[in-house]
Amino acid sequence: MRVLVTGGAGYIGSVVAAQLLEAGHEVSVLDDLSTGHREAVPENCRFVEGGIRERASEVLADHRIEAVLHFAARSVVPESVSHPERYWDGNVGCTLALLDAMRVHGVGRIVFSSTAAVYGEPESSPIPEDAAVRPGNPYGATKAAIDTALTEFARLHGIGAVSLRYFNVAGAYEGLGERHAPETHLIPIVLQVALGLRESVSVYGEDYPTADGTCVRDYIHVADLAEAHLLALASCRSGEHRVFNLGNGTGFTVRQVIDVCREVTGHPIPAVAADRRPGDPAVLVASSRSAQRDLGWTPRRPELRRIVADAWDFHTRTRAAETAAG
Numbered sequence: 001m002r003v004l005v006t007g008g009a010g011y012i013g014s015v016v017a018a019q020l021l022e023a024g025h026e027v028s029v030l031d032d033l034s035t036g037h038r039e040a041v042p043e044n045c046r047f048v049e050g051g052i053r054e055r056a057s058e059v060l061a062d063h064r065i066e067a068v069l070h071f072a073a074r075s076v077v078p079e080s081v082s083h084p085e086r087y088w089d090g091n092v093g094c095t096l097a098l099l100d101a102m103r104v105h106g107v108g109r110i111v112f113s114s115t116a117a118v119y120g121e122p123e124s125s126p127i128p129e130d131a132a133v134r135p136g137n138p139y140g141a142t143k144a145a146i147d148t149a150l151t152e153f154a155r156l157h158g159i160g161a162v163s164l165r166y167f168n169v170a171g172a173y174e175g176l177g178e179r180h181a182p183e184t185h186l187i188p189i190v191l192q193v194a195l196g197l198r199e200s201v202s203v204y205g206e207d208y209p210t211a212d213g214t215c216v217r218d219y220i221h222v223a224d225l226a227e228a229h230l231l232a233l234a235s236c237r238s239g240e241h242r243v244f245n246l247g248n249g250t251g252f253t254v255r256q257v258i259d260v261c262r263e264v265t266g267h268p269i270p271a272v273a274a275d276r277r278p279g280d281p282a283v284l285v286a287s288s289r290s291a292q293r294d295l296g297w298t299p300r301r302p303e304l305r306r307i308v309a310d311a312w313d314f315h316t317r318t319r320a321a322e323t324a325a326g
Contacts (some may be wrong), residue, residue, distance in 0.1 A: 001025050001026070001066050001067055001233075002025070002026045002028070002063060002064055002065050002066045002067075003020055003025050003026070003027055003028070003065065003066065003067045003068070003069060003233070004028045004029075004030060004056075004059060004060065004063065004065045004067070004068045004069070005017045005020070005027060005028070005029050005030070005045075005068075005069045005071065006029075006030050006031070006052060006056070006068065006069070006070045006071055006072035006098065007030075007031055007036065007070070007071030007072030007073065007113075008027075008029030008030070008031055008036075008041055008045065008047075008071065009029060009031035009033055009036025009037055009038060009040050009041050009047075010031070010035060010036040010037075010040070010071060010072075011040075011169075011176070011177070011178045011179065011180070011222070012071055012113065012166075012169060012222060012225060012226070013029070013031070013036070013069075013071035013072075013113075014036075014037075014040040014041060014042065014176045015173045015174075015176050015222050015223065015225075015226045016069055016071070016226045016229045016230075017029055017041065017042050017045055018042040018173065018174055018176060018226075019173075019223075019226045019227065019229075019230060020069075020230065021042055021044055021045065023230055026046075027042075027044070027045045027046070028045065028046040028047075028048065028059055028063045028065065029041050029045045029046070029047045029048065030048050030050065030052065030055055030056060030059050030072070031047075031048075031049065031072065032049065032050055032051045032072075033049060035180070035181075037179060040176055040179075042176075046063060051094070052072060052094040052095075052097055052098050053093075053094060053097045056097065056098050056101045057101040057104065057105065060101055060102065060105040060107055061105050065105070065107055066107065066108075066109065067107065067108075067109035067110065067111075067233055067236070068098065068102060068107060068109065068110045068111070069110075069111045069113075069229060069233065070095065070098060070110055070111070070112050070113060071113045072094065073090065073091045073094075073113065073142075073143075074086060074087050074090045074091055074139070075115075075139060076139070076184055077117070077137050077139050077140075077184075078184075080137055080138040080139035080142075081137055081138060084138035087138045087139055087141075087142045088138070088142055088145075091139075091142035091143070091146065092142050092145050092146060092149070095112075095146045095149065096149060099149060099150075099153050099159075102153075102159065103153070103157050103159075107159075108158065108159050108160060108236075108238060109159065109160045109161075109233065109236040110150070110159060110160075110161050110162075110236070111161075111162045111164065111229055111232045111233050111236070112146060112147075112150060112161065112162065112163045112164065113164060113166070114143045114146070114147065114163040114164055114165045114166070114243075115139070115140060115143050115165055115166055116165050116166060116167045116245070116247075116284055116286065117135055117136075117137065117139055117140030117143065118133050118135050118140050118143050118144040118147070118165060119131050119132070119133065119134070119135070119140075119165075119284075120133075120134040120135050120136040120140065120281075121134075121136060121281045122281060122283075122284065125251075125283045125284070125285045126218075126247075126249055126285045126286055126287035127245065127284070127285065127286055127287055128245070128287045128289075128290075129165070129243050129244065129245055129287075129290055133147075146163075147163050147241070147243065150163060150241045151241040153241075154239055154240055154241040155239065155241075158238050158239045159238070159239075160236030160237045160238045160239070160240055161236065161240070161241040161242070162232040162233075162235065162236055162241070162242050162243075162244065163241070163242070163243045163244070164225075164228060164229065164232060164244055164245075164246050164291075165243065165244065165245045165246065165286075166220065166225060166246050166247075167217065167218040167219070167220060167245070167246065167247035167248075167284060167285070167286045168185070168186070168187075168217045168218060168219045168220065168247075168284075169219075169220055169221075169222050169225055170185070170187040170188075170219050170220070170221065170222065170307050170308070170311055171221040171222045171223065171301065171306070171307040171308075171310040171311050172222065172310045172311050172313065172314035173222055173223040173226065173310070175314070175317075176222075176314075177222075177310075177311060177314030177315065177318070178222075178311065178314075179318070186201075186217070186254065186257055187219070187257060187261065187307070187308060187311055188311065188315065189201055190257065190258055190261040190269060191261060191265065191308075191311060191312055191315050192315075193267070193269045193270065194261065194265040194267035194269055194312075195315060195316070195319050199270065200269075200270040200271060200272045201258060201269060201270070201271050201272070202271075202272050202273075202274040203254050203255070203258075203271050203272065203273050203274060204254075204274050204275065204276055204277045204280060205274075205275065205276035205277070205280065206273055207276075208276075208282040209282055210253055210282055210283065211253055212253050212255045212256070214253045214254035214255045215253065215254055215280055215281070215282060215283070215284075216251035216252065216253050216282065216283040216284070216285065217251060217252065217254075217257075217284050217285075218247035218248055218249065218250065218251050218252075218284060218285040218286045219247075219248060219252060219257075219304060219307055220246060220247050220248050220286075220299060220307075221299065221300075221301035221302070221306065221307050221310070223300075223301060224246075224299040224300055224301050224302075225246055227297065227300070228244070228246050228291060228295065228297045231291075231295040231296060231297050232244070232295060235294070235295055242294070244288070244290050244291040244294070244295065245286040245287060245288050245290065245291065246286065246288055246291060246297075247285065247286025247287075247288050248286070248288075248299050248302045249285065249286060249287060249288055250285070250302065251283060251284075251285040252304055255271075256304070257304070257308075258271050260304050260305055260308050261308055261312075263305070264305065264308045264309050264312050265312055
């Protein structure tokens with residue numbers, strides 16, 4: 001199948017592009033490189049630099065695209081609070097432009113990169129897909145709005161759409177890993193301390209109703225996440241929009257994550273207590289039963305130590321290469 005990966009120079013998009021190639025698909029990548037890295041685009045992909053509004057219609061037509069996997073988005077929660085207009089324009093506006101280009105060129109499948117942030121503060125855990133959608137920040141709100149648009153485009157224009165709501169993605173795959181600037185995710189931040197790039201890691205809140213007082217989160221290996229995208233692509237049904245959570249179904253506290261990082265890296269990794277961050281739920285854990293039942297997906301790398309070890313290998317190799325390059 002000829003597929004377009006928007007945001008394919010980013011962390012998750014690049015891993016999915018690599019797995020699509022391994023599965024025998026023809027892959028085009030569209031990315032404006034505002035946050036992605038050109039060298040992360042796998043070899044044998046057809047790369048087009050540019051934005052969705054400017055280039056998507058052209059790429060869909062010229063590359064005779066049959067399906068889209070849509071990762072391109074703004075995704076930093078604090079920035080979404082301080083600049084919501086960037087998120088409504090960059091996430092919702094660009095996705096509507098993409099969907100309209102798909103309609104014009106007869107592209108009938110899309111797999112959308114969504115987020116657990118659409119649930120906000122959940123009423124129960126693990127969180128099922130039929131939990132109330134009530135995002136607590138503009139980032140989550142834009143993803144929820146896109147889900148509504150996908151439902152309407154499926155109903156009115158017959159596209160087959162699947163939204164995949166992620167929890168915490170980490171790890172690395174075939175030399176492709178997480179490189180955000182600034183970094184906001186726990187595992188790479190902790191590993192930056194081990195690499196000497198930070199003095200310590202902040203622990204935001206130690207009085208939550210959890211085993212050790214710190215927040216509990218569900219971590220999923222990026223390679224497992226990517227495999228779910230290929231299954232979702234194959235499962236797209238004309239005229240239907242389906243939603244699946246992706247997670248391990250197991251939660252780990254912030255302290256547990258730091259302890260595993262200490263074990264993997266052999267570094268003491270100083271941790272400093274800090275105030276709670278507004279809007280941080282105590283526990284966010286996914287129920288992925290629907291994905292397991294309907295997509296046939298099962299995480300094959302669920303161990304936190306494996307996730308951290310793969311991330312550590314990527315970060316040490318990347319740091320060594322940067323040091324050698326001066």
